[in-house]
Amino acid sequence: MPATVDLGSVPGRIVPFATDHPCAVIGDIHGRADLLEKLLARIPLRVSVLVVGDLCDRGPDTRRVLDLLIARGARGALGNHEEWLLRWARGDGFLPEARAIGATATLASYGVTARDPDEVSARSDAVPRQHLRFLESLGHAVDLRVAGGASFWVVHAG
Numbered sequence: 001m002p003a004t005v006d007l008g009s010v011p012g013r014i015v016p017f018a019t020d021h022p023c024a025v026i027g028d029i030h031g032r033a034d035l036l037e038k039l040l041a042r043i044p045l046r047v048s049v050l051v052v053g054d055l056c057d058r059g060p061d062t063r064r065v066l067d068l069l070i071a072r073g074a075r076g077a078l079g080n081h082e083e084w085l086l087r088w089a090r091g092d093g094f095l096p097e098a099r100a101i102g103a104t105a106t107l108a109s110y111g112v113t114a115r116d117p118d119e120v121s122a123r124s125d126a127v128p129r130q131h132l133r134f135l136e137s138l139g140h141a142v143d144l145r146v147a148g149g150a151s152f153w154v155v156h157a158g
Helices: 033-042 062-072 080-089 096-101 103-109 117-121 129-137
Strands: 014-019 023-026 048-052 075-077 141-146 151-155
Touching: 014 048, 014 075, 033 062, 048 062, 048 151, 062 103, 062 129, 075 141, 075 151, 080 096, 080 103, 080 129, 096 103
Parallel strands: 014 141, 023 048, 048 075
Antiparallel strands: 141 151
16 A cells, blocks of 8 residues: 655645646756757647756746746746746846856846846846746646556655
């Protein structure tokens, strides 16, 4: 008999997700909309898409990555790279340390080229509200339940 776990003991928000169809779990997209687009083209529409963090930074087109995921109806978990992006998109300021993990590419994908942290902070309106809503919908973990009753926790470990 499978062990049961008290979800209330896990820090952060757990997003429930149930599907009777296959599910593609995708992580570490890192702003590579070109590669994501090719991958999504190979995944049938009836297959659910679940992301596991690190959607942004490093690659050139985080904005398009989020557009593609929203259009596909993706759900998922936050990664460490989304933490600064979510904070900035909410208008809570830009963390200059984020540049060390690739934020400059993400900012550029939203048309923000300023170097000064205060100037970057002032441009949080560059993030479309639908992107903010999508980021806010991501949990710290996903409680994935698939056909047949199997259950899995999906988390970003970084």
